[in-house]
Structures are given as C-alpha cells and as structure tokens.
C-alpha cells in the first residue's frame with residue numbers, strides 16, 4: 001500500500017491522490033528536516049518539486065519522487081504513471097480529500113440518521129453518499145464529480161502522450 005507525503009507546493013496533488021485511494025499526508029511546513037522526519041516516521045514516500053529537498057530525502061534514506069512540470073495534469077500524470085496508480089476514482093476506495101480520513105459509504109435511505117443538514121433536493125436526487133470517518137464531511141456524485149471526471153480525462157491524455165515520447 002502506497003503512502004505519500006506531499007510538500008507545501010503539492011496541496012492539490014495531495015487531494016487528488018486521496019481521491020484515487022492513496023493514503024496521503026500534506027504538510028505546508030517549510031522545514032526540510034521536519035518533512036524528512038515525518039516521512040521517515042510514517043514510512044511515506046515524499047513527493048516534492050524541490051530538488052534540494054528531494055536530494056536530502058534520498059541522502060536520509062527516504063523514498064522520494066521529484067515532481068516535474070508546471071501544469072497540474074502533467075504532475076499528476078507523472079506520479080500516477082510512475083507509481084502505477086489507476087487513474088480512476090472508485091469512491092469505495094477514496095479517502096477524504098480534505099483530511100485523508102477513510103470514508104464510509106451510506107445509501108440515501110440511511111443518510112437521515114446522520115443528521116447532516118443536507119438539502120432536501122440533494123437527498124432526493126442522489127442515491128449514494130460517502131461520509132469521512134474523521135472530519136465527517138459528506139460527498140456525493142454531484143457537479144464536482146463531473147468536473148473531476150473531466151480532469152482525469154486530461155490526466156489520461158497526458159499519460160498517453162508521455163508513453164509516446166519515451
């Protein structure tokens with residue numbers, strides 16, 4: 001099971017890796033030593049765009065990956081190609097993009113028990129909900145879901161292009 005630690009520049013990447021089911025921590029700490037300590041203690045692969053941090057992680061025996069490229073899609077495509085992560089969101093495996101917590105699937109018929117104050121229309125339209133076991137944020141396949149699918153299509157395009165180049 002892959003466990004990642006994203007540095008301060010990779011917040012959006014962290015959210016996406018969680019959605020793709022990877023246990024991913026994020027730290028905005030601007031202290032290389034501390035980041036390396038966290039990665040070591042929690043046995044996480046450090047993802048960074050910072051060459052110096054990358055080098056010192058390797059020196060300290062930490063598995064690290066240097067993320068290249070400017071666009072978000074290029075960066076995510078690199079990471080998921082390298083680590084062989086499937087570019088599909090399976091909500092049963094997704095972790096909470098906000099806090100990395102595990103999520104619980106709750107069918108619409110049970111959702112009222114959770115007293116979440118969701119709009120009636122949402123409760124009527126959607127059949128499946130996912131609640132974070134840690135921060136209790138609730139997710140369903142609404143408008144965001146379609147945007148996410150479009151983003152993943154772009155990422156898959158990038159993955160194909162990379163394969164053609166190499």
Ligand SMILES: [Zn+2]
Nearest residue numbers: 096099132135
């Ligand atoms: Zn959460």
